[in-house]
Amino acid sequence: MSHEPFQKKLGDLQQLHAIYLGGNQLLSTIPTSIFNSSVRQGITLESNNLSGSLPTNVCSRLPKLKLFYVDGNDLSGKIPSIWHQCKELVELQLGNNKFNGGDIPTDIGNLTKLEWLYLRSSNLQGIIPSEIGKLTNLQHLDLSNNNLQGIIPSDIGKLTNLQFLSLGNNNLQGQNFNYMTILDHVSIFVLF
Template identity: 30%
Template sequence: MINHLGGSVPIELGSLTKLVGLYFGQNNLRGKLLSSLGNFTSLKFLGVASNNIEGDIPDDIARLTQIVDLELSMNNLSCVFPPAIYNLSLEDLSISFNSFFGSLRPDFGNLVPNTRFLYLEGNYFTGAIPKTPPNISNLQVVAMEYNKLIGSIPSSFGKVRNLQLLELYHNSLGSHSSGDHEFLEYLTNCTKLRTLSVAENRLGGGGDLPTSIANLSVNLIHLSLGKTTSLETFLMTLGIS
């Protein structure tokens, strides 16, 4: 609920050590996240999305060993992917539309093993997409659009059997070569996939799409490939021209 609360997060909150849920979303809070948040060792939900929180994420967050839902989206947070978040019990991680930067660790998937919903879009992440997300066995949503990611789209996404949404558009993925579409063949294993969006990248060299695209999930309701091939070629690939 929007209450238009202003000012900074009150330091007195640090004494409420038995809190299980804390939500300050959609207000006008400013300042930094308090290191005293680490005192809430019973906390399972922390939501401060849609405020004006700035700075980095304090290392004390690592003490929140019971937390399953962390929502920090739409603030002014700025740092590399917070090491304090690794190895928590998070199922839902949302840090979208901030100013996080730098590359994700190659072993990223091993460090957030319980995650089901991963929202990293609208930041300044660079480098390649880690090839370890398949180690996150329950992963359902991956949103990494509007970053500065490069390299290929990992074929290992095809091992994420519960994947329902994969949004990677508006990055710099691919090399304008025909091999850029190889990941589509592996995604045919993701039978629950409903949304796939990879437009506005550097995918494809103007050749045909792999015929395996016709074998994508029957549950797919949104497919956005961008200017990777002609409409005629696309329809022929699907066998409907």
């Protein structure tokens, strides 16, 4: 079902605090009109049939955004390096999409208020950037079911608020990673 007329009106709504449109079987790209609104709390578009790439103006248009959920769609392309502009983000969920490979953008390390980072099953490649260690408020990190390679960065051990860590089903090695540094505070740790 196409929702084009509805999506065009979203940008006209200037008093919105949040947009929750998850699980509505939306068939289109992510409506760019959302980024013309005054949303500050969150945008949740998870579990739809959205396709295309992530818009590159998410953070420049909505720099105070706290929640951004687009997991469980058919998004493709690469995850853009735009996150340095979203310094208020607390939860970022991009998992279960069909991204065309690509790395985890290193500017995710600038999201120092981030508590949830969900990139599970997103066809990501490359290494886990050491910048992840800058996310000192992070409580939940799920990078599982991707094509990540290389050594698990020791900087993950700096995440003392981390309660859930899932890195399973990747091609990672733990040579320099001291598991004991996180086992004191992580409740759930999935490596394989």
